[in-house]
Amino acid sequence: xxxxxxxxxxxxxxxxxxxxxxAVGFGITTDLLVYSIIxxxxxxxxxxxxxxxxxxxxxxxxxxxxxxxxxxxxxxAMYSERSSARRVPLILGLFALISAQVMFMEAPNYAVMAIAxxxxxISSSVIWIVGLALLCDTTxxxxxxxxxxxxxxxxxxxxxxxxxxxxxxxTHFGFRAPFIFGEICAVVDLLLRLLIIERDVAIKWGYDPSxxxxxxxxxxxxxxxxxxxxxxxxxxxxxxxSTDTExxxxxxxxxxxxxxxxxxxxxxxxxxxxxxxxxVRRPTPLLSVIIKLSQSPRALVALTMSFVxxxxxxxxxxxxxxxxxxxxxxxxEPSLPLHLQSLWKFNSDQVGLAYLAAVVxxxxxxxxxxxxxxxxxxxxxxxxxxxxxxxxWIVLTLRHSLPLFLFALxxxxxxxxxxxxxxxxxxxxxxxxxxxxxxAHIYGAxxxxxxxxxxxxxxxxxxxxxxARHGWTALCCITSALIVICVTLAFCYTGADPLLAKFLRxxxxxxxxxxxxxxxxxxxxxxxQLHITxxx
Numbered sequence: 422x423x424x425x426x427x428x429x430x431x432x433x434x435x436x437x438x439x440x441x442x443x444a445v446g447f448g449i450t451t452d453l454l455v456y457s458i459i460x461x462x463x464x465x466x467x468x469x470x471x472x473x474x475x476x477x478x479x480x481x482x483x484x485x486x487x488x489x490x491x492x493x494x495x496x497x498a499m500y501s502e503r504s505s506a507r508r509v510p511l512i513l514g515l516f517a518l519i520s521a522q523v524m525f526m527e528a529p530n531y532a533v534m535a536i537a538x539x540x541x542x543i544s545s546s547v548i549w550i551v552g553l554a555l556l557c558d559t560t561x562x563x564x565x566x567x568x569x570x571x572x573x574x575x576x577x578x579x580x581x582x583x584x585x586x587x588x589x590x591x592t593h594f595g596f597r598a599p600f601i602f603g604e605i606c607a608v609v610d611l612l613l614r615l616l617i618i619e620r621d622v623a624i625k626w627g628y629d630p631s632x633x634x635x636x637x638x639x640x641x642x643x644x645x646x647x648x649x650x651x652x653x654x655x656x657x658x659x660x661x662x663s664t665d666t667e668x669x670x671x672x673x674x675x676x677x678x679x680x681x682x683x684x685x686x687x688x689x690x691x692x693x694x695x696x697x698x699x700x701v702r703r704p705t706p707l708l709s710v711i712i713k714l715s716q717s718p719r720a721l722v723a724l725t726m727s728f729v730x731x732x733x734x735x736x737x738x739x740x741x742x743x744x745x746x747x748x749x750x751x752x753x754e755p756s757l758p759l760h761l762q763s764l765w766k767f768n769s770d771q772v773g774l775a776y777l778a779a780v781v782x783x784x785x786x787x788x789x790x791x792x793x794x795x796x797x798x799x800x801x802x803x804x805x806x807x808x809x810x811x812x813x814w815i816v817l818t819l820r821h822s823l824p825l826f827l828f829a830l831x832x833x834x835x836x837x838x839x840x841x842x843x844x845x846x847x848x849x850x851x852x853x854x855x856x857x858x859x860x861a862h863i864y865g866a867x868x869x870x871x872x873x874x875x876x877x878x879x880x881x882x883x884x885x886x887x888x889a890r891h892g893w894t895a896l897c898c899i900t901s902a903l904i905v906i907c908v909t910l911a912f913c914y915t916g917a918d919p920l921l922a923k924f925l926r927x928x929x930x931x932x933x934x935x936x937x938x939x940x941x942x943x944x945x946x947x948x949x950q951l952h953i954t955x956x957x
Contacts, residue, residue, distance in 0.1 A: 428626050435616050436623035436630045438568060441559045444613040446572040448511070448548040451610045453579025455518060455541060455603045456486060458587035459525065462599055465591070472531060485535045487876035489542025491869060497546050498865025499707060507555040507861075508617050514547025515611040519604055526600035549868045554860035557849045559620045561631045563795055565849050570791015570842035577783035577838065705857040713858050714866055718914040720855075723847045724870040725910060726803070729903045730840055731874020760893040765823050778831045783838035791842035799843035799850070800916030806843070807908045810836035814901045818894045847915060854917070 434440055463482060464475045472478055501510055521540035528534045553569070560568045590598035623630055714720045761767040761775055786806075794802050813833035817826060845867065852863040889895040913921045 436618035445552040446575040449575030454583040457583030461588035485538035489539035493543040501861035502859040518544035566791040566794030566846040570788040573787040722914040727870040728874040731871040782835035786839040790839035799847040803843040806839040
């Protein structure tokens, strides 16, 4: 990123952890809102354009979105790690989203609609990959879970608001109204992204937003006119950093001679002489990234849970939205609305209220889980949330009490949604401990797994519900089995020191049961870094 000799206005708040969290969270909200706000109007617009088999065509438009998201994930992740600034792809992604909205609103035929949905999927990949990577770049490691949990509430808010607002705007103001509302939200999102100052730029001006004592660094002579330290010009030395599979050449900054510098600048340069590895992005070949991720049990388990979460969440939420707006015969045939309709004679409005019961708890569970992840670890929170979600899927098979069914629906959504914060925090931890794999790489893999899950989940759920004799019971049993698998994997592999290893050390205290090598390596790195800092 080109560096200006003039200090940016609002440096502290524009680069602060909370502003970055707000911008990323609002970006996720906008993404899900734009996705869901047009669902109520699609069939009517297709009918206006004289198309037949409207439900089927609507389903393919939703698949076009997923296709754009999945296909663009790898290029966006690789570009973000090669680029010197994450803000650039974030802004380009918003322009793509606004263009897609206008294109869809004025689309003269189905082909243009499909292209617009693909563009929306590409824009979605940007916020989920680059946005989460930017948040992890800025947030101190000890607070990553809390900030990710807060940002992830945007997922629930977008799904909760999108379809009801879209339907109301369409009813009162016509076809273009939902798109205009989405464009307004996208413009606000664009303004937030334009205001972002990345951490590496802030550090050059002597302020580290991830450091609680960063304000001390601002006490430098003439700080308003010249940058405190130029990271881009810091001399580097080559050292060898080894991994399990290969030896990588890693650039480490050399601490400059501070003997002739003022005390305040001595402090600043000493503090920043060791640059956060997340800010020094080095291009890594795609094949190397894939190999490293495939050899990490922690990464594979977290990505598996991302896939399962996409299936479970969207099998409920998408189905409810589709039925709420009478798309029950689409390719993604819903299960929950049909179950409510057949058993308790629910109409579309009542299904909508049940949908609210399923989504609203996630507004609380995601930040709450993130808060506790930073205090007790992702291993405990992941396992607890999955275990507590399991019995409610069994309760959902009961047919005798509607209040119990709705409570179980809300409870399972609360605990299942609580898995997102620890999973994304776990992926950030894996990235920090894996040489050559950046945050964009790891969240690209997360986006891929989540995107595939959201695409195939409703399709599989609809087919099972339609063909099985007791379709709803079969779905609940399959979901319960997936959760059992995830609990087992989380118990064995989640965290640098998984619960299984802790259990074995507690009951079988022998030397052969040790902590994960990643954690031992991290402890050594932290000790050596502390020693260098104290020496400086």
